[in-house]
Amino acid sequence: MLKEIMTEGECSQLRSLIDTAETIVLCCHVNADGDALGSMLGWAEVLRGMGKDPLIVAPDQYPDYLKWLPNTEKIVRYDKRKDYVDMVLKIADLVFCLDFNTLSRTEAMAAALASSPAKKVLIDHHLEPDVDAVLTISHPEMSSTCELVFRIVWQMGLFEQQGKHFAIPVYCGMMTDTGGFTYNSSSPDIYFIISQLLTKHIDKDKIYRHVYHNYSEHRIRMVGYVLCHKLVVDEQRHAAFYTLTREDLQRFHFIKGDAEGLVNMPLQIKGLKLSISLREDSERDKLIWISLRSVDDFPCNKMAEMFFNGGGHLNASGGKLMCTMDEAVEVVKQAILHFEDTLK
Structure with a gap:
């Protein structure tokens, strides 16, 4: 049986x-x-199965390769309908914060979230949760927020009544946050969860293809270009980096999601x-x-x-720099030198 992640009182x-x-x-990040x-x-x-009709909000554009997920047409983008979302947040009773540990991860939406009188529930697997929530369900040791959602549903006794429209996105989220179950996925519980999701008659192979075999010809050519011409390998320190400039993005007709998974390839x-x-951001200078x-025990999150200016997980993290690409490359070199002993 799965370990319960909430107390009886929290449930x-x-x-x-x-x-x-x-x-x-x-909402999400x-x-x-x-x-x-x-x-x-x-x-x-x-x-919805509990009789509610929630508003689902993404702060900005999400990748094309995820638009096949069931009910994505119900997602409202904050950057497109700011006034509407702000209005709903002012009258909302309850806000679920999913897959982020601090409101700043929602960027332009953060102020509206902070000022909303709604009670907040945080469901997340990142370190150091910092959201003023009436209920915080935070487990950094879990593979993904989708795993947490499954465990909550399982503990509440609601799994049996769920169908494909629950199982497909939850499986997809677990799969993508573990690189196709290639990292942060050694717990036997994960495979028990997968076995239960499969009882909902989802096609896990098709989900994989939708995510990882669903790119344009431009994306494939961009990958070849990066690996051949842009990859810098520091053999002595067992590290590598590459740059994608705005000119590169334009050359290969970049759309959001085209860089997904590329950072794993040098490994x-x-x-x-x-x-x-x-x-480089395609719009902001x-x-x-x-x-x-x-891989192994190198702490990406500490380097980030x-x-x-970022954070994340041990083996997968992110951040941003407000500078030119040349300046960013110098920061990367400094970071690799700083962690030289750990890398060796």
Whole structure:
């Protein structure tokens, strides 16, 4: 049996919060990934089964390769309908914060969330939760927020009544946040959860194809270009990094999601411990998005916190730098030198 992640009191409190709420909002972080969208869509399906009609909000555009997920048409983008979402947040009774540990992760939406009189429930697996919530369900040791959503549903005795529209996004979120179950996924509980999701007759192979085999020709050519011409490998320190400039993005007709998974590829090099991606924002000047991936015990999250204004998990983290690409490359080199002993 799965370990319970809420006390009896917390479980009862969660039920009461849902039962008494008329207006419920679900939200996630900017640049929503599979776990962020999957946890919102899966949890929204549960709430609908409890007689609620939640508003699902993504702060900004999410990747094309996730638009096939069931009920994505119900997602409202804050950057497109700010006034409407602000109005709903002012009258909301309950807000679920999914897959982020601090309101700043929602960027432009943070102020509206902070000023909302609604009670907040945090469901997240990142370190150091910092949201003023009446109920915090935070377990950094879990693979994903989608795993937490499943465990909550299981503990509340609501799993049997769920169908494909719950199981598909939850499985997708668990899969994407573990790189296809290749990292942070050694717990036997994860495979028990998968076995239960499969009872809902989902096609896990099709979900994999939708996510990982659903790119444009431009994306494939961009990957080849980066690995051949842009990848810098520091063999001595077992690290690598690459840059994607605005010119690169334009050349390969970049759309959101095209860089997904690329940062993992250098880790296929024998002995490599760390891979870093630097991607220039396609619209804002002097904004570089940083993604870090590692193997074994190298702490991506510590490097992200120290050098890239970010954070995350041990083997998968992110951040950003407000500078030029040349300046960002120098910061990356400094970060690798700082962690030289750990990398060796």
